[in-house]
């Protein structure tokens with residue numbers, strides 16, 4: 055393959071994984087935008103969804119894409135429950151309290167997963183994840199193609215939800231001015247629960263999709279969580295479009311860094327991009 | 343329709359309202375006037391449920407509403423158009439109106455409400471898809487009123503609707519308030535523009551330092567020596 | 577009035593008594609118990625108390641929450657170890673070199689981040705820590721992902737900071753901790769400590785009162801990183817094996833804050849109390865549950881962290897002193 059083709063291949067890979075990153079970051083960013091709250095256990099939610107998908111595949115023979123609605127609903131529920139019991143009591147508290155509460159949840163979930171499922175890496179071999187499609191010289195694994203396609207569909211779905219439905223508009227109104235939203239008859243507590251559920255459902259869907267391309271392990275959430283922080287900051291904290299733009303940008307950065315520098319250094323470069331963005335444009339590319 | 347009975351309200355340790363009592367009768371315009379910082383906004387926020395009184399009682403249509411959260415009070419027909427308009431700047435005009443009709447009952451008659459409101463404020467129809475934050479001050483005030491009307495209020499409370507508007511626009515705001523009253527909506531209006539609001543109000547209260555110090559028909563207050571001296575500068 | 581004053585001073589002297597007794601107990605403990613496991617647990621308590629005290633300076637007092645302190649500990653560990661392995665330099669000198677190097681790196685990499693606030697600072701520390709860790713992981717000269725092993729040079733040598741018995745480690749760790757607490761005690765009562773807290777409570781107000789916020793943040797950062805580096809050298813000499821994950825990874829970084837947060841961050845004794853609670857929890861999990869329960873203490877830590885955050889934001893120390901205060905005032909009223 056020529057250098058040019060390899061380059062194109064790299065871009066393609068970056069965009070494909072970028073779509074999944076965008077969905078993960080979207081979950082985090084929607085919660086931040088509406089509630090001014092960062093969930094440090096976001097990555098652990100992804101991990102739980104990966105395990106749910108894995109066990110439905112191994113024990114029941116259900117294909118990840120078929121069991122997706124179940125994983126998604128489970129994570130929605132987990133998010134909503136976490137909101138009621140962990141987030142509601144500390145909303146509006148000092149930032150450190152938010153950080154440590156969700157960090158406690160992270161420790162709990164990550165290690166309870168290790169306890170039950172051990173720290174061995176597991177893979178979920180579907181019949182199609184290893185199929186490779188060829189577009190000219192560019193090759194795309196079907197697993198990547200499907201996960202990025204489904205991530206894109208969910209992203210668009212979420213966008214339509216916020217744009218077109220009354221509940222979606224009420225969520226946006228709440229994020230702009232929560233007191234006035236109350237005055238308009240919006241039950242802000244319910245909106246918060248729903249938002250946290252939705253954000254977690256994004257992690258749920260992303261988790262399902264990641265099983266197609268990534269092995270499963272209790273600590274797998276760490277890197278995705280950190281990457282989604284990076285994406286949100288680069289794109290713009292709390293900004294819907296920012297998460298999408300950031301997702302693709304970081305996907306691209308990662309794969310270009312791997313190609314141009316060395317695969318081992320891809321995350322170093324991503325983090326350097328992150329720090330630089332924080333310093334020169336702390337509100338992110340789309341932030342106002 | 344609305345009975346406020348001896349409410350005491352504080353922010354933290356600082357008491358702002360002292361034994362405030364008044365009533366709002368159905369179908370008329372009631373006004374609460376008073377100087378800056380008297381506690382007018384605090385009264386309205388307490389009625390709409392954003393603040394809780396330390397003691398005292400609020401009754402609406404013969405039911406105690408003290409334990410209802412804000413959104414339930416909206417559903418029961420109490421709507422506040424807050425001070426400074428507080429439109430949602432990053433939503434379009436139409437989206438603002440949709441949030442206004444968020445309660446289920448209001449949602450079911452949304453089409454009809456929209457028609458009424460566009461009749462009342464034709465300019466909003468033209469601006470339908472514009473971001474609310476880009477509207478002019480007068481248009482934003484119209485939107486704030488329109489958004490409040492979308493939930494089909496029985497009692498509409500306005501907090502300083504003329505604040506920050508040019509004199510000509512102030513006229514039209516009070517004109518609108520008078521017209522709304524004619525459609526049968528009960529109105530509670532709070533103002534620092536004492537003379538203007540007393541002209542249109544059927545019954546008024548004077549609030550000073552968190553206490554109701556005077557009440558009566560609009561003209562009675564206008565002719566009161568204390569009011570004349572202190573607030574009208576006559 | 578007089579009675580209250582007397583009561584207070586008697587309480588003070590009671591506290592002093594308690595403190596002295598604890599100290600004596602800690603000093604003679606190794607003579608009472610010959611169990612190396614007991615000594616190991618005590619050493620770990622001192623180690624984590626020290627490391628959490630280090631974290632506490634920047635994150636507890638000044639309020640800049642860091643998830644990156646592993647990087648400082650690791651830099652200290654690597655500096656002294658590399659000097660020892662390559663040039664035979666005594667780890668004690670290496671410790672000083674580690675403090676200097678870590679301060680420089682902390683200043684260079686973290687300094688620009690100090691202007692960030694809240695979540696953003698916390699997130700950025702994760703990134704910086706990962707950059708440093710990954711660099712070590714991919715640099716063969718420093719041992720790469722496999723890390724570095726310190727060979728047994730001498731069976732017991734203060735110069736080489738190596739002992740076959742745990743007792744010297746015990747006393748070294750205890751001494752380090754006591755010296756550190758003394759320094760922090762002085763700091764807390766000086767204007768520096770006062771400024772730290774002022775910055776945490778409200779940066780704008782602190783600025784308006786004339787506190788040079790940037791300067792004091794840097795002081796906190798360097799102090800915090802230096803103490804972390806010191807305990808990093810201790811880590812290397814105690815375990816004789818370091819690698820990027822164990823000295824700079826997530827786990828060590830989190831363990832450097834758990835005792836502080838659960839014990840009571842921003843207080844002098846909080847991290848120490850936290851270490852005395854958490855390390856035994858870990859020990860019980862390891863020893864009595866063992867096997868498949870390996871790592872279960874982290875589950876308990878998670879629950880503790882959540883509970884403390886929601887129900888006792890001041891940590892165990894804050895809660896306990898609050899309770900004590902109400903009891904005291906009740907008792908006073910009763911008199």
Ligand SMILES: Nc1ncnc2c1ncn2[C@@H]1O[C@H](COP(=O)(O)OP(=O)(O)O)[C@@H](O)[C@H]1O
Pocket residue numbers: 353356358376377378379380381382383384385
């Ligand atoms: N959120 C608040 N916290 C503390 N004090 C407040 C708050 N809002 C208003 N106040 C105080 O309450 C008093 C009444 O305020 P307000 O009800 O806004 O008066 P008005 O609307 O008549 O100008 C004022 O002294 C004001 O400073």
Ligand SMILES: [Mg+2]
Pocket residue numbers: 382383384425502
């Ligand atoms: Mg006011």
